[in-house]
Amino acid sequence: MDLKFSKVTRKGPIMIVTLSRPEVYNALHTDAHFELNRVFNEFAADPEQWVAIVTGAGAKAFCAGNDLKWQAAGGKRGWDTGGFAGLTSRFDLDKPVIAAVNGVAMGGGFEIALACDLIIASENATFALPEPRVGLAALAGGLQRLPRQIGLKRAMGMILTARHVTAREGHELGFVNEVVPPGEALAAAERWAETICKNSPMSIRASKQAIQKGLAVSLEQAITEQREYPAVKAMAASQDYIEGPKAFSEKRPPKWAGK
DSSP: OOOSSEEEEEETTEEEEEEOOGGGTTOBOHHHHHHHHHHHHHHHHOTTOOEEEEEESSSSEEEOOBOHHHHHTTOOOOOOTTOGGGTTTOTTOOSOEEEEEOSEEETHHHHHHHHSSEEEEETTOEEEOOGGGGTOOOTTTHHHHHHHHHOHHHHHHHHTTTOOEEHHHHHHHTSOSEEEOTTOHHHHHHHHHHHHTTSOHHHHHHHHHHHHHHHTSOHHHHHHHGGGSHHHHHHHTSSHHHHHHHHHHTTSOOOOOOO
């Protein structure tokens, strides 16, 4: 795939996607959204890719959100079916995605991180939904995901003031999983990804899907219906479902097939 606004690196079953418009703090415009949508379509469809990491080029920014200068200059707007950066409306992805936030994560940049399953942030990372300051609103998932992830009053406190939040406070609020020294966010995210990859990818996908679908319904309905979820059924029909208990009984590391 010919990429102009992002870079993709493969490390075994781990895919690293780097948002690469450092001259504008990795802010994204329409062409970048469509490119990233293709990147994550390939990730979703490839059985050899188990975990994705998203980060930003350079040492200053993860993503400054929507490219307002591009918009103000009359640039076309919009994104593909996957949403902002190809992620914020991608509700059927059952593979884990980790945000390695290495600096500024503003507006759409914060919304990308919130759409990921884990957020690893460097100490110099800053988070905000500042859209009201420029007459906009965080409609790429921020207004829905932040209250669900940290609670209504805490989210309202961030959204209505448009204030900036440090990585440390993000950890205290509960949307950041780990805070690391500047420059170490990607390495830490890779460590998390490698740990995830020690587990069966079929089990990981079943677990993520059961959580996502389960949160959208009552507890009773979730527990009753979870065995009918596609990823759970795929896990139960997989080679890994046999390999896991067999490896345990033989006291050896499992050899996951991912199918």
